[in-house]
Amino acid sequence: MLIFAALAQEQPNGRTRQQRDAGSRGMDTGLDEYLIVRTGQGDRAAFERLYEETSNAVYAYALSLLLNRENAEDVMQETFLKIRAAAHLYKPQGKPMAWILTITRNLCMMRFRQEKRQTELLPEHMEEECGLSDIKESEDRLVLETALRILSQEELRIIVLHAVSGMKHREISEVMNLPLSTVLSRYQRGLGKLRKKLEERNT
């Protein structure tokens, strides 16, 4: 089975070696969008690799939207199920992460509609809701906790997406349906606030 998996990975799928090596990488994240194409063709190994490379970004984005790690996990898993269901419809355009995270956003919105509310994270619930206690490094925890406290929801989402998924600002603007200038300004502002707050805490 491993051999088959390995062989499956080596299937050319009608592309030249050059295309395989270089042409299908997502322009900004480095993700090979043909993993999605092959998933749609029934390639399990492609799906698994896709999951390994993108599940953190999907989870982080879901967490920034839902502010609850349980819900974020659910949405993350549901996202990959939908990827499996719709991968055959994916058209390679060089933006695989945008395609995936748009599905994640839609699933979060559908959850909001079902629950008829948007999540508000109260400070006293932050630890439990977001699982801060599971963060081992104190500096890491401090940064996330501070970000959750002082950043607006949009600033948080933009910074988390940029930090975790490695997406460029232009792709983030498409995923979030925001103008590029807005994404840039809020990113800078959010990081500035975060840095300032962290420096105050350090002193």
Add this chain to the structure above:
Amino acid sequence: MSRRTSGDQKIESIEPYLKNAVVQTRKSKGTVVEAQNLWNRPVERAAGDERYLEGTSSYTGKRGTTGRVQRFMRSEIWRFAVTAAAALLVIAGLSYYQLLVRVDTTVYLDVNPSFTMSLNRLDRVVGTESDNEDAEAVLAQTDLEGKTVDEAMESLLEAMSGQGYFSGEDSTVLLSVECASTARRAQMSEGLSEEIEGYLEKKTTTGGAIFCQTVQIDEETRAFAKSHSISSGKAALVLKLAKEHPEQDKEQMASYTMDELVTHLHDQNIDLRDSLDYRGEDLDQRWKREEERKEMGEQSFDSETDRQAGQGADQGAEQQAGQGAEQQAGQSAEQQAGQGTRQEGGQDGQQAGQGNNPQLDRNGDKPADTVEQNDTQTPEDSEANSGADVQSSEKTAPDDRESTGPELSQDVPSLKEDLKEAGESAQKEDASAKTTEETREPLTPGQEMPSGQ
């Protein structure tokens, strides 16, 4: 946490901490096993119109607000297009205002009526004002707004002409142009004064006089214009003249029509052509005509006075003589020939003697047959008469004579001698009447006879 000097490096240094923190909150670990579990779960193959695909390139359903349309609406291209459209709209609005609405040039026209016309950059009329009542009456006949300045000027001149201005000689117009641009001011001035000159040449016998000036109207001038019911252009001229010639009364000058003002200034040895641009008739000829008129007016006044005085004396004498003779003729006829027709003839004679006598010929001589009418008068009476009495009873006497002659001669033999004597005296009177007629001035056709003749 590392601190770097570069802002970008500082920013980058926070993100790894954030990424680590987020990943550590995750219960699942992103392993292959997890992927395999997901792979093994049954899924429904997507058709493309599912809600979770909205906003992706795979979505084939109806576009929602979170779809491609919204992304486009928020995209840079859209924002640029909206900004550009807004800018174009503002520019278009400003251009519209600058070209079509804002007053660029003001034209003031003074004859006796005083007008103000406001023009936009395209030389179209955007507003008109009548500065006095005469102008109000003229403007009521016209609709100038929206017309080009040439068309409007022509309409205005026609309307004034229709109300009796510009008839005959001596039409004077003051044209004043106010505009920020020197070039446009000069161009407007030249064009309009030429148009007015052309019009006056057609309408008047002498061609008219057109004075032209460019002005900058201040509040003082505007106030003076309003208080004197003249245009600001004329007000500017009057104030300027008052400044240059302090002896001149500006109130008086403001009250004159342009004709009167030009004449008044000429009488004061001030030539308006020295102050303003001028085109039109030769004003020196106008002054000549004015003087000739004055002279003729004096002469004709004198001769008329003399003539009337002479005519009055003649008329008085003739009137009295005519009335006396007629009365006597009437009475004699009654006495000698009985009442009835003679009385009637006498009465008719009296009436005819007192009124105009249409049966006189052009020389004022009585018709020949009227001589016989006087046969009824006594000699004494006829001597007192001058020419007028012979005309009395003309209408009825011949008939009366004819009807009564044979009867008289038959019925009253003693009357024959009397009649014969009366005829001789009548001949004498006829001769004297002719003499009187000759000394009197001949009547011209249509001239009425003085009453009583």
